[in-house]
Amino acid sequence: MSAEPDDEALSWGGEKDPTHVDSPQPAEPEPSDGAEEVQPALSSVALVTFGVFGGIFLLYVVGWIIAVQRMAGSLGNPFFDFMNRLGEVLAIASPAAWFVGVLFLTRECRTFVRVLWLLLGIVILVPLPFILGTK
Amino acid sequence: MTDDRAMSPDDAATESAIVDDAGIGRRGKLGRLSIVITIVIAIIFGLFYAYNLFWAISNVVGVTTQINSYNVNRVKFGLEAVSTPWVVLIADVLISPVVYALAFFLGRRQTIFVKIVYFFLGLAVVAAVLLTLIALA
Numbered sequence: 001m002s003a004e005p006d007d008e009a010l011s012w013g014g015e016k017d018p019t020h021v022d023s024p025q026p027a028e029p030e031p032s033d034g035a036e037e038v039q040p041a042l043s044s045v046a047l048v049t050f051g052v053f054g055g056i057f058l059l060y061v062v063g064w065i066i067a068v069q070r071m072a073g074s075l076g077n078p079f080f081d082f083m084n085r086l087g088e089v090l091a092i093a094s095p096a097a098w099f100v101g102v103l104f105l106t107r108e109c110r111t112f113v114r115v116l117w118l119l120l121g122i123v124i125l126v127p128l129p130f131i132l133g134t135k
Numbered sequence: 136m137t138d139d140r141a142m143s144p145d146d147a148a149t150e151s152a153i154v155d156d157a158g159i160g161r162r163g164k165l166g167r168l169s170i171v172i173t174i175v176i177a178i179i180f181g182l183f184y185a186y187n188l189f190w191a192i193s194n195v196v197g198v199t200t201q202i203n204s205y206n207v208n209r210v211k212f213g214l215e216a217v218s219t220p221w222v223v224l225i226a227d228v229l230i231s232p233v234v235y236a237l238a239f240f241l242g243r244r245q246t247i248f249v250k251i252v253y254f255f256l257g258l259a260v261v262a263a264v265l266l267t268l269i270a271l272a
Binding site: 064067068071083086087088090091093094095097098101104105124125126127128129132134 | 183186187190249252253255256258259260261262263264265266267269270271
């Protein structure tokens, strides 16, 4: 017992105090699953870029519609006519299908890669029959 | 007092093996079903690609025959013969099988829906490219 009871009452023993007990440590936060992580939203530049590509592909669709209207003609056989018409419809839908398809299939890729795939579509799906005025 | 419901290690191992077998069997059936669906999708889309290939081959025959007979008449009149657009015709023939193979390859480890997306996208591209090649020929 201390000579000065008041001093003892007003001081802390610290870790040397035999009655000291450590407080429980806070639990480590559990690493979250990849699926629960919030995916970063597209940057404004990427959104504008995709919008521009969407506009170009829309123009391509219009170009293909005009080109296909110029090609209208019957092959004289219902089966060939149907397949021909199906091909024309697919050609009209191809730019829109490419745009949606690339955005869907490359959703886990970097923006640069997605832009490259969209550029490839711009090159492949040019409505050349419309540009050349083919009938 | 012994518990009648308690399982001996042998029984537990047997039951575990049965559960594993059931799981493997279910997975095996699902795997087989997935393969069957993949083959059906590949065949259905393959028919459309095959039609495009048939169309391209008939184009090669038709265009070369037409150009040959045209050239015969041109030569009679002392005009220069027109050359056959072989590059366009060969590209016409190759585009369908190449795109089909690409769609099959890209979709091989994907879900059924993604496989269908690849095949459909490929078919749309083939349709557009074939009309483009006709415009170029």
